[in-house]
Amino acid sequence: MSRIVYVNGQYMPEEEAKVSIFDRGFLMADAVYEVTSVLGGKLLDFAGHAARLKRSLSELDMASPCTEEELLAIHRELVAKNAIDEGMIYLQVTRGNPGDRDFAFPGPDVKPTLVLFTQSKPGLADNPTAKTGIRVISLEDIRWGRRDIKTVQLLYPSMAKMMAKQAGADDAWMVEDGKVTEGTSNNAYIVKGGKIITRNLSNDILHGITRAAVLRFAREAQMEVEERAFTIDEAKAADEAFFTSASAFVMPVVEVDGTAVGSGKPGPIAARLREIYIDESLKTAI
CATH class of the missing domain: 3.20.10.10 (D-amino Acid Aminotransferase, subunit A, domain 2)
Incomplete structure (x- = not known):
């Protein structure tokens, strides 16, 4: 079964996931990320990761793509869809796709790009x-x-x-x-x-x-x-x-x-x- 990922509001098989070549995360590394661990199908320290994400976005004057409640729901849905017992969820927010390459930040009409995917890591807690x-x-x-x-x-x-x-x-x-x-x-x-x-x-x-x-x-x-x-x-x-x-x-x-x-x-x-x-x-x- 193909891994299900999340891209800008949609859950889809990883093979179908696409981000524009003009996305500033790709062109400028203009993006932030978080990695939340999963044990027993549950998220560890989610509130801390959400708070740090908010701070990172603020420090870069980048808009948040969703609320913390929506972000939690996405994490839980990905854990369920991919049957993750032990592993990680990677989250990335970029400043989005302005339609061309430019050093200047795009205007507020350009929405951030939000991508999440899971990584199954059996034995994460009992790492030899x-x-x-x-x-x-x-x-x-x-x-x-x-x-x-x-x-x-x-x-x-x-x-x-x-x-x-x-x-x-x-x-x-x-x-x-x-x-x-x-x-x-x-x-x-x-x-x-x-x-x-x-x-x-x-x-x-x-x-x-x-x-x-x-x-x-x-x-x-x-x-x-x-x-x-x-x-x-x-x-x-x-x-x-x-x-x-x-x-x-x-x-x-x-x-x-x-x-x-x-x-x-x-x-x-x-x-x-x-x-x-x-x-x-x-x-x-x-």
């Missing part, structure tokens, strides 16, 4: 990689300065992931002015002396929805959290390290630039936070 951890390398962060806006400008993160693979690692942590900003598609953390350390929020990093939830759960569990930038040397000398994202939840990092972190195996704090995040998120999934 969480038991072994991943290896990262460090790379210079050369992205634009508004990383807090979740745009589709993902060329450098994509290149960074490939550079990591070519170096025999799994992912990359990006560094600016000597300090780690974030991973290619995730927020970065280290643990030292029982303290969880992660970069503070600013325009330098994405305001991760999973990050916010994990830090809240950590504090509720009486874990100490310090929000500040850290160096790669600090990461190498840490007791453990991990990253968070909507699709990976909490993922241990066991090696940085060829140096084992702590014992070289996933640490207890990352493991506990992953367990707490999944348990608590399932309780509030919709």
Whole structure:
């Protein structure tokens, strides 16, 4: 059975989905996106993703294509139509199709383009990689300065992931002015002396929805959290390290630039936070 996707008000088989070559998302990367995970057929942290989408649109002076209630209904319909038990829903909003290429923004008569599709990922919650951890390398962060806006400008993160693979690692942590900003598609953390350390929020990093939830759960569990930038040397000398994202939840990092972190195996704090995040998120999934 063909996957059913959503394009500008219509549900259709993916083979029939089309967007104009003049769409600004295609020509200018003038678009934002969100990825919401699905566990047990329910959406995790939907309200957080909807709020961040609204903020991203506002920061780019882009009109919203629908209400939050309508967006929730579309997500649920796609989960049902594609029988998604564990997986993700990708959402993208572009500034639309003005009918030709122009650097200037189109007028208010041009409607945004709204596209959503599902990705089935059985075993998302019980990912075996969480038991072994991943290896990262460090790379210079050369992205634009508004990383807090979740745009589709993902060329450098994509290149960074490939550079990591070519170096025999799994992912990359990006560094600016000597300090780690974030991973290619995730927020970065280290643990030292029982303290969880992660970069503070600013325009330098994405305001991760999973990050916010994990830090809240950590504090509720009486874990100490310090929000500040850290160096790669600090990461190498840490007791453990991990990253968070909507699709990976909490993922241990066991090696940085060829140096084992702590014992070289996933640490207890990352493991506990992953367990707490999944348990608590399932309780509030919709």
